[in-house]
Amino acid sequence: MEAIKPQIAQEAIKAQVRQYISANFLMGGNVADLRDDDSFMGQNVIDSAGVLELIAYLEQTYGIEVDEDEMIPDNLDSLNGIGHYLQRKLGGARA
Amino acid sequence: MLLHHFLERTAARLPEKAALVCEEGTHTYGEINQGAARLAAALASCGVRRGDRVAIFMPNCARAVVAIYAVLKLGAVFAPLNPLTRTEKLGHVLNDLRASCLITHSSLHAVWNGAMAQAKSVHTCIVADQNQSDAAAVAREDEVIDQDLASIIYTSGSTGEPKGVMLTHLNMVSAANSVMAYLGYREDDVILCALPLAFSYGLYQVLMGFKAGATVVLERGFAFPKRILELAAQARVTVLPGVPTAFNLLTNLATLSRYDLGRLRMITNAAAPLSEEHIGKLRALFPQATLFSMYGLTECKRVSYLPPEQLDLRPLSVGRGMPDQELWLVDEAGRRLPDGATGELVIRGSHVMRGYWEKPVETAERLKPGPLPGERVLYSGDIFRSDAEGYLYFVARKDDIIKSRGEKVSPREVENALYRLPGVLEVAVVGVPDTVFGQAVKAFVVLGPGRRYSEREIIGHCGARLESFMVPKYVEFVDGLPKTDNGKIKRQALG
Numbered sequence: 001m002e003a004i005k006p007q008i009a010q011e012a013i014k015a016q017v018r019q020y021i022s023a024n025f026l027m028g029g030n031v032a033d034l035r036d037d038d039s040f041m042g043q044n045v046i047d048s049a050g051v052l053e054l055i056a057y058l059e060q061t062y063g064i065e066v067d068e069d070e071m072i073p074d075n076l077d078s079l080n081g082i083g084h085y086l087q088r089k090l091g092g093a094r095a
Numbered sequence: 096m097l098l099h100h101f102l103e104r105t106a107a108r109l110p111e112k113a114a115l116v117c118e119e120g121t122h123t124y125g126e127i128n129q130g131a132a133r134l135a136a137a138l139a140s141c142g143v144r145r146g147d148r149v150a151i152f153m154p155n156c157a158r159a160v161v162a163i164y165a166v167l168k169l170g171a172v173f174a175p176l177n178p179l180t181r182t183e184k185l186g187h188v189l190n191d192l193r194a195s196c197l198i199t200h201s202s203l204h205a206v207w208n209g210a211m212a213q214a215k216s217v218h219t220c221i222v223a224d225q226n227q228s229d230a231a232a233v234a235r236e237d238e239v240i241d242q243d244l245a246s247i248i249y250t251s252g253s254t255g256e257p258k259g260v261m262l263t264h265l266n267m268v269s270a271a272n273s274v275m276a277y278l279g280y281r282e283d284d285v286i287l288c289a290l291p292l293a294f295s296y297g298l299y300q301v302l303m304g305f306k307a308g309a310t311v312v313l314e315r316g317f318a319f320p321k322r323i324l325e326l327a328a329q330a331r332v333t334v335l336p337g338v339p340t341a342f343n344l345l346t347n348l349a350t351l352s353r354y355d356l357g358r359l360r361m362i363t364n365a366a367a368p369l370s371e372e373h374i375g376k377l378r379a380l381f382p383q384a385t386l387f388s389m390y391g392l393t394e395c396k397r398v399s400y401l402p403p404e405q406l407d408l409r410p411l412s413v414g415r416g417m418p419d420q421e422l423w424l425v426d427e428a429g430r431r432l433p434d435g436a437t438g439e440l441v442i443r444g445s446h447v448m449r450g451y452w453e454k455p456v457e458t459a460e461r462l463k464p465g466p467l468p469g470e471r472v473l474y475s476g477d478i479f480r481s482d483a484e485g486y487l488y489f490v491a492r493k494d495d496i497i498k499s500r501g502e503k504v505s506p507r508e509v510e511n512a513l514y515r516l517p518g519v520l521e522v523a524v525v526g527v528p529d530t531v532f533g534q535a536v537k538a539f540v541v542l543g544p545g546r547r548y549s550e551r552e553i554i555g556h557c558g559a560r561l562e563s564f565m566v567p568k569y570v571e572f573v574d575g576l577p578k579t580d581n582g583k584i585k586r587q588a589l590g
Contacts, residue, residue, distance in 0.1 A: 022555070023551050023554060023555045023558070024554065024555075024558055024563075024566070025558060025563055033205050041315050041316065041318060042154075042202055043202050044154055044178040044179060044202060044203055044206075046318070046563070047179055047316055047318065047500075047563055047564065048289075048316035048317040048318040048340070048341070048344075048500075050318070050563050051318035051319065052344070052531060068321070068348055068349055068350055069321070069350065071319060071320065071321060072319055072321055072322065073319055073322065076319075077319075
């Protein structure tokens with residue numbers, strides 16, 4: 001039995017992170033243009049220092065620690081990447 | 096000598112050599128040169144002429160480099176713009192330049208699409224990753240001379256308006272020659288450039304790398320330090336230019352030793368000074384690499400470097416100049432000061448800019464008469480102290496520029512954005528110490544009666560108008576701001 005349905009959890013995470021990115025990095029109304037699989041770097045949404053801020057936000061909001069080995073584009077460069085990553089991370093912590 | 100001759104000579108000598116390595120693949124000198132000639136022909140057929148300004152608004156990629164050289168070959172002036180620039184500012188800069196043409200990238204569509212509506216002078220917009228230029232490369236008579244402008248590079252000023260630094264071919268060739276004289280990039284070098292091409296420190300990695308016939312590996316930033324290390328190991332990088340925030344990221348990785356960076360022979364730092372702790376770390380981690388601590392400003396590209404053998408003696412100095420350039424300190428009255436004094440740094444050389452684009456008042460503040468008739472020297476606006484042997488130590492900026500993430504942030508520019516918000520009565524923006532970024536931007540905001548904004552709303556408003564490094568990290572709502580007797584806000588009293 002699962003505490004949270006994985007799909008719902010991921011969507012909620014993505015919505016929350018989207019909100020954060022919109023407030024901190026995006027040009028106001030264009031948040032709808034950011035697709036779930038868009039690369040933040042590729043779309044020039046976040047710069048190098050921004051990734052650090054994003055990591056700090058994720059750590060604070062979800063009570064996790066992003067390990068050095070996890071600081072890779074696959075995990076942190078798109079909403080989908082973050083959704084998957086956090087789900088693995090949170091699932092692992094709960095188990 | 097013109098700036099693009101560096102590329103053309105190397106392309107003639109080493110057409111098959113890898114010039115650029117980036118996400119899309121490897122490009123030889125011959126390909127870059129040919130691509131630039133084709134794009135130059137296409138631009139010419141669109142009516143772009145000698146002296147016209149062409150804005151290049153692209154992320155770091157081979158097409159951006161091709162665009163730069165195409166503009167130069169045409170005798171036009173390239174203005175490299177940071178891909179984090181927002182719509183409103185892009186529109187402003189395009190108008191300020193009275194740009195004829197914008198060369199950009201589809202990933203930035205949301206930004207330039209809006210800006211184009213405001214920019215009446217732009218008659219041609221080329222989306223470099225979509226428009227295939229099939230124009231035949233035409234050999235052109237070179238009518239450009241080295242007194243012509245090669246580039247206009249935007250920099251933040253204390254007045255809040257971004258200023259375009261006008262650089263001639265002579266300025267840029269001279270700067271590249273001086274820097275190359277002490278750095279000595281070689282044909283067998285592999286230079287990892289993750290600095291933006293809109294930043295002269297990044298741009299010159301390509302200009303100088305191409306002069307040497309080296310290979311430049313272009314990355315979009317230091318965001319994923321492990322990726323940088325992987326790339327550095329894989330591409331057998333020999334030269335790593337960076338800024339303190341980037342080196343901070345890299346040296347803090349516990350897994351750094353996993354990567355084989357044995358080829359790395361040179362590390363350079365600019366934009367902000369490295370702390371002694373970081374110097375020590377870098378030297379311990381990369382004992383085989385020579386570390387160059389440097390200081391410069393867009394207005395002349397580079398001023399000084401610390402000869403590496405001086406690192407142990409005076410680690411915090413930026414040195415005492417570079418080849419083919421003279422510098423000295425002056426007091427408030429403009430009098431030359433002896434070694435051991437503190438004053439504003441003045442720079443004399445062929446690399447000193449022609450001024451700020453269409454800003455005579457700001458230009459006159461920086462460029463003042465030099466020793467020879469008609470000559471102008473650059474007043475840097477930076478205060479330095481020198482030791483008995485003339486080595487320079489940075490003290491402070493004359494104005495209140497904030498250095499956030501290695502980028503210059505003008506408090507005025509952020510304040511101007513904040514003032515656009517209805518109900519904002521007064522604002523003051525200052526730099527506050529930040530462990531990660533050196534300084535973080537903090538805004539003090541006074542709201543009119545009955546107005547309510549959350550910190551997030553203020554930050555969001557700025558995020559829509561400013562590059563992310565300018566956006567305040569902290570917002571404090573206050574009832575009033577400290578003022579001087581003549582009513583000016585005292586920024587120094589905040590923070």
